[in-house]
Amino acid sequence: MTAATPPATVTVTVDGTEVSVPPGTLAVEAARVAGVDVPVFCYHPKLSLAGACRMCMCEIGMASPPGQPPRPPGLMTACTTRVSNGMTINTMAPGALKAREGVIEFLLINHPLDCPVCDAGGECPLQDNSHAWGPKESRFTEQKRLARKGAALSPLVVLDQERCITCYRCTRFMDEIPGEAELAFFTRGYTSQLRTINEEPMKSRFQGNIIDLCPCGALTSETYRFKARPHDLDHADSVCGQCPVGCNVMIDTRSNQVARVRPRQNDAVNEIWVCDKGRFAHHYSSSPNRLSGPWVRGEDGLHPSTWRQAYQEAARRLGAVKSAYGGAAIGVIGGRNLTNEDAFALARFAAEVLETPHVDFRVGAQSAVVNPLAPFGLDAFNTGLDAAEKAGAIVVVGADVHDEVPVQWLRIRKGVKAGARLIVANPRATEADRLAFHRLRHRPGTELALLTGILAALVESPPVDAEGVARDLSGLAEAIGGVTVEKAAAHAGVDSVTIRAVAATLASSKDPIVYVGARLAIRHDAGAIGLAVGNLGRALGHPARVNFLVEGANGRGAEWAGLIPGDGGLPAGEIVARAASGEIKALYIVGENLLETHPDAAQAREALERADVVVVHELFPTLTAQAAHVVFAATGVMEKDGTLTSVEGRLQRVWQAVRPDADRAPDWRILSDLAAAMGAGLGYVASADVTRDLLADLPAYAPQQGVLPGSAGVLVRRVHDASAGSVDVRAVPAIEPGQAGEGLVLVTYPEIVGNETVVGETPELLVTVPEAYVEVNRDDASRLGISDGASVEVRGPAGTVTRVARVNGRVPIGTVFAPENLGTPRINAVLRWSHDVTYVTVQPVPVAALAGAR
Amino acid sequence: MALSQAARQRIVNEFIPRYPSKRAALMPSLWLAQDEAGWLAPEAFEEIGELLDLHATDVASVASFYVMFHRRPIGQTLIEVCENPSCYLAGSDATFQAICKRLGLHAGHDGHGMQTTADGKYSVRPTECLAACDYAPVVQVDLRFHGPVREGDVDAFLADPSRFSIEGKPSVSMVHGPQATPVEGWEANAPPPVATA
Numbered sequence A: 001m002t003a004a005t006p007p008a009t010v011t012v013t014v015d016g017t018e019v020s021v022p023p024g025t026l027a028v029e030a031a032r033v034a035g036v037d038v039p040v041f042c043y044h045p046k047l048s049l050a051g052a053c054r055m056c057m058c059e060i061g062m063a064s065p066p067g068q069p070p071r072p073p074g075l076m077t078a079c080t081t082r083v084s085n086g087m088t089i090n091t092m093a094p095g096a097l098k099a100r101e102g103v104i105e106f107l108l109i110n111h112p113l114d115c116p117v118c119d120a121g122g123e124c125p126l127q128d129n130s131h132a133w134g135p136k137e138s139r140f141t142e143q144k145r146l147a148r149k150g151a152a153l154s155p156l157v158v159l160d161q162e163r164c165i166t167c168y169r170c171t172r173f174m175d176e177i178p179g180e181a182e183l184a185f186f187t188r189g190y191t192s193q194l195r196t197i198n199e200e201p202m203k204s205r206f207q208g209n210i211i212d213l214c215p216c217g218a219l220t221s222e223t224y225r226f227k228a229r230p231h232d233l234d235h236a237d238s239v240c241g242q243c244p245v246g247c248n249v250m251i252d253t254r255s256n257q258v259a260r261v262r263p264r265q266n267d268a269v270n271e272i273w274v275c276d277k278g279r280f281a282h283h284y285s286s287s288p289n290r291l292s293g294p295w296v297r298g299e300d301g302l303h304p305s306t307w308r309q310a311y312q313e314a315a316r317r318l319g320a321v322k323s324a325y326g327g328a329a330i331g332v333i334g335g336r337n338l339t340n341e342d343a344f345a346l347a348r349f350a351a352e353v354l355e356t357p358h359v360d361f362r363v364g365a366q367s368a369v370v371n372p373l374a375p376f377g378l379d380a381f382n383t384g385l386d387a388a389e390k391a392g393a394i395v396v397v398g399a400d401v402h403d404e405v406p407v408q409w410l411r412i413r414k415g416v417k418a419g420a421r422l423i424v425a426n427p428r429a430t431e432a433d434r435l436a437f438h439r440l441r442h443r444p445g446t447e448l449a450l451l452t453g454i455l456a457a458l459v460e461s462p463p464v465d466a467e468g469v470a471r472d473l474s475g476l477a478e479a480i481g482g483v484t485v486e487k488a489a490a491h492a493g494v495d496s497v498t499i500r501a502v503a504a505t506l507a508s509s510k511d512p513i514v515y516v517g518a519r520l521a522i523r524h525d526a527g528a529i530g531l532a533v534g535n536l537g538r539a540l541g542h543p544a545r546v547n548f549l550v551e552g553a554n555g556r557g558a559e560w561a562g563l564i565p566g567d568g569g570l571p572a573g574e575i576v577a578r579a580a581s582g583e584i585k586a587l588y589i590v591g592e593n594l595l596e597t598h599p600d601a602a603q604a605r606e607a608l609e610r611a612d613v614v615v616v617h618e619l620f621p622t623l624t625a626q627a628a629h630v631v632f633a634a635t636g637v638m639e640k641d642g643t644l645t646s647v648e649g650r651l652q653r654v655w656q657a658v659r660p661d662a663d664r665a666p667d668w669r670i671l672s673d674l675a676a677a678m679g680a681g682l683g684y685v686a687s688a689d690v691t692r693d694l695l696a697d698l699p700a701y702a703p704q705q706g707v708l709p710g711s712a713g714v715l716v717r718r719v720h721d722a723s724a725g726s727v728d729v730r731a732v733p734a735i736e737p738g739q740a741g742e743g744l745v746l747v748t749y750p751e752i753v754g755n756e757t758v759v760g761e762t763p764e765l766l767v768t769v770p771e772a773y774v775e776v777n778r779d780d781a782s783r784l785g786i787s788d789g790a791s792v793e794v795r796g797p798a799g800t801v802t803r804v805a806r807v808n809g810r811v812p813i814g815t816v817f818a819p820e821n822l823g824t825p826r827i828n829a830v831l832r833w834s835h836d837v838t839y840v841t842v843q844p845v846p847v848a849a850l851a852g853a854r
Numbered sequence B: 001m002a003l004s005q006a007a008r009q010r011i012v013n014e015f016i017p018r019y020p021s022k023r024a025a026l027m028p029s030l031w032l033a034q035d036e037a038g039w040l041a042p043e044a045f046e047e048i049g050e051l052l053d054l055h056a057t058d059v060a061s062v063a064s065f066y067v068m069f070h071r072r073p074i075g076q077t078l079i080e081v082c083e084n085p086s087c088y089l090a091g092s093d094a095t096f097q098a099i100c101k102r103l104g105l106h107a108g109h110d111g112h113g114m115q116t117t118a119d120g121k122y123s124v125r126p127t128e129c130l131a132a133c134d135y136a137p138v139v140q141v142d143l144r145f146h147g148p149v150r151e152g153d154v155d156a157f158l159a160d161p162s163r164f165s166i167e168g169k170p171s172v173s174m175v176h177g178p179q180a181t182p183v184e185g186w187e188a189n190a191p192p193p194v195a196t197a
C-alpha cells in the first residue's frame, strides 16, 4: 500500500462562494481568490506571519470528521489560519464584524488625530479600515499616549511613534528581506518604542521600503514629507534608471516635479522592492544645476549658444576630422545609462554618419569581446532574475551583488533562505559573505585561475546524475590543459581544499546559477573567463545557467543596440588610450563622465585635451563636459518615453513623467538633428519612430515582432546559433602569470551610493554617503603604522590621493580596497589603465602636511 | 570588552549547542553577561550579537522586553516592592514609601522607574506580582523573596533583610490585614450551575 498523497487542492467556502486552493493556503489568500478582501494590518504576503493586529478576524468553521456532530465555527485570524477541506470562512459574520470594530476602536485609542497633517492621509490602510470597519465613535475620554513625533530613524526615514500600531511589518522586513535587523521594538506593551540600538541612524540601503509597508503614517519619507497629498499627484509607470536590475517604479509628480519614486510590483524583477538609491535619488531631475541649452567652446572657454550654432560647430569640427583622417579617427563612448532609443540612434549615428567602428558603452573596457559566452551560443545573461529563488546553488564571482545589483541581492537572499548554497568569490569580503556557504578570497585578477581550479576539481570527481552515472568530463580535462587544482589554487591564493569543496557542492546541487561580475566581462582576459564560465555550466549539466552582469542602467540595452566595437573596433578603454596618444582625433561622449569613470584619470584628461574635438551630451556640467568643445544639454530617463533593457534582457517601457525644459533634448533628437547638420539623416522626429526602427532592425528584439511590451516588460529570449551551442567544451587558455609589483594590490569598484552627481542633488541621501576611504587589513595597517580613521596617502602608478583609512579584516593581507565613486579626486587618479593589477603604497599623511592643510 | 573570556566560552561551548538555533541561546547569554557586570552595557549587546549572529539592535530589543535585564547600571542591592492587588491590599504602598524615605529617595513613584541611592548602594522600584502573594506585602531583594514587610518593619528590614526571608518559612494565611468577613449574600452572585444534558 502506498502512502496517501495529499490532495492537490482543497475546497473552501468563502461567504457562500466555493473556491479550490492549494493545501496550505492561508484563509486570507483563499478569500482573495474568492474575490473577498479581508482587512489586514500586520499581514503581508511578502513577510512572515505575525498575527499581531487581530484585524483579520473571520468566523471560520472546520468540517468535522465523518460521523461526528458539526463543530461550531469560531473567530480566527484569517492571516494565520491555513485552509482545510470543507472549511467555511465567513468574513461578514456578526461576530467578525464586532471583533474588527473592537480592534479598530482599540487601535484608535492611542492613535493621534493627525490625519490632516499626516503624509499617509488619503492612502492609509488605517484610515481606510477605520472608515470601513470601525465604530462611529470612540468611548475613550482619557489622555492619549504621548510619544516621539517626527523622530529621524535616519536621514531618510522619519518615525511618528504615536501613530505606530505595532504591526511589526517594518521590523520583519528589515530582519527578513535585507537581513539587517537594525530596527526593533524596545520595551513592551503600551510603552513599545521602535528604535535602533543607541539611536544610531539606520544604515540599510533598503530602508525606504518600510515606508511603503507601514500601514499608517508612522513611517514617512524625509524627502517627501509634507510635499503633496496623493490626489495632487500625477503618476507615470517607469523603470529605475540607476542600475541594470531595472526595478519597476512609479514616478509620482506634482506640478511637473518628481515628488517621490515608489516601487511598482513586478514579481519577475523587483517583487515590490527598490533600493534607496532608486527611491530617493530623483531630485537631480529638477535641479537648478542641470545643464540648459548647448555650449560651444570659443577662444576663452565654453559659452552658451543656440542649438543651431552648436549643431553647426559640432558638424564642422567632426566633419573636419572625418575628412582629414577618416571616420576611424573618431571614438564614440557612452550609452550605458541611455534609453534603447538613444542608444540605437547613437549606434546608427556612429556607423552611418561618423562611419567609425570605434564605439563602446563599456567604459574602461580592455577587451573587444562583448559577450564572453558567445562561443557557447549563449547570451551574456541566461537565467531570469527570479530563477535565483529556486536555485540549489548560487555562485558569485568577482561581483559585489549588494552594491552592483542591489535588489537582485534581495532575491539571492531569498534563494539562500529557501536552501540555495551561496558560493562567493571576491578579493574582498562583501555583504554576500554573511550568507555564504563557501567563501573564496582570491588574489585580485586571478579569477581565471580560480574558475579553472573549480573545473579541474570537477574533472577529478565529476557530478553524478540521478541514475548514478558520472558525467564524462574527459573533453573538459583536455580543455583545461593539465591545470591541476593545486596549481590553480596556488595561483589564486586560495586553498585547494576549499576549491574541491566548492566543486563538490556545485556537483551535488540542483539547478545551480553562476553570476560573474561585469568587470570580468570587459577585462583583457574576458574571453578566457567566458570560456571557463561556459565550460563550468556545461560540466554541471546546466549550460544555460551562467550569467555575466553588466554596468549601467541600460548596459544590456546598449549592448543589443550596437554600442559595441564594430569590425576592427576598439574597446572603450583603448579608445581613450589612443586618443591620449593622438591616434584618435575626436571623441563623441554621451552621458559619461569619463574623467571620473575611466580607470586612468590622467589618461582621460590627456585624451580630452589632445583631441581636436570633443562633443558631450550631459545632464550636468560634469568635469568631462567642461573639457568639451561642444556640449548638448540632454534629458534624463524620467523625462522621456522609451524603453530600457535590464541585465537579464527584459525589455521594459518608461513613460515620460516630467516634461523637460525646452532647452534640453533627448539624445536621439540631438543625434538626429546633428546628423542632418552633417548632411546625413537619421530621420527621427518622435521617439516612437526610433522604437519602431529598433524593434524592426535589432536581431535581439526580433521575437517581439515589432510589438512593445506593456508595463510589466517582457524577457527577450534570443534565438541562438544552435551549431555553436553543440560544441561541448572550449579550450580554456592557460593561466597567465600575474603582473608582479611592489606594495599592496588595489581593488576598486563603485559603492551602491557614492557622491555622484545624481546623488548629490538629494542632500538627505548624500549625508549617508561615507567619507572617501581606503580599506586596509589590520596586519598591514599595524605594519605601516596606520590607525583606523587616520588620513592616509594612497600612491599608485599614476598619482596620489588622500583617503581615510578603514582598518578591518574585509580585505586580506596585501590587498586594499577603495570605492570608485567616493572622494575628490576619484581613486582613478592613481590608476593606469594599461595595468591589469594596480600596486599602491599606503602611508599616513605626514604630520607636517596635515598642519599645513589647516 | 563587556564579556569575559570565560563567559564567551560558555556561550559558545555550552549555550549555543544546547538549542536548535543560535538565537535561542540569547536569554542565557544575557543572564550571564548581566551576572558578570551587574548590568548590560551597549557593548554587551554587540558582543553577544556577534557570538549569536544577531544584530545588536535585536539583542538590545529582547533585553528591553524584560524588566529584569538592566540596561543602565544599578545599585549593589536591588529592592523591589510588589504593587499588585494582594500586596497592595496588604499595605505594600506604605512599605514602598517608607523604604524610599529611609533611603532618601523621593517617596512615591512615577511609572516604573528605578531609583538608585546616591552612594550606589541601593536601587528601589515597584514590581508586578511575584507569585508569592501569601507573604504579602512581598519585597524582593536581589531576586529573593522577603515578606511580609509592613510599613513598621522597614527599619528592621533594611538593617537585616534576612530576618524577613521567606525561605524556610511555612506558607502563611492569605489574609494579613484586618480579618476579612465574607460579603453577605455572595453566594447569590455565583453563576448558575451549568446545565447538564
Ligand code: SF4
Pocket: A163, A164, A165, A166, A167, A168, A169, A170, A171, A194, A213, A214, A215, A216, A218, A219
Ligand atoms: S512603524 Fe508602521 S510598519 Fe512599523 S510597526 Fe509601526 S505601524 Fe507597523
Ligand code: SF4
Pocket: A240, A241, A242, A243, A244, A245, A246, A247, A270, A273, A274, A275, A276, A277, A278, A279, A405, A406, A407, A408
Ligand atoms: S536595485 Fe537598481 S534598479 Fe532597483 S531601485 Fe536600486 S538602483 Fe534602481
Ligand code: FES
Pocket: A039, A040, A041, A042, A043, A050, A051, A052, A053, A054, A055, A056, A057, A077, A078, A079, A080
Ligand atoms: S492581519 Fe491577521 S492578525 Fe494582523
Ligand code: FES
Pocket: B082, B083, B084, B085, B086, B087, B088, B128, B129, B130, B131, B132, B133, B134, B136, B138
Ligand atoms: S500581588 Fe504581590 S506577590 Fe502577588
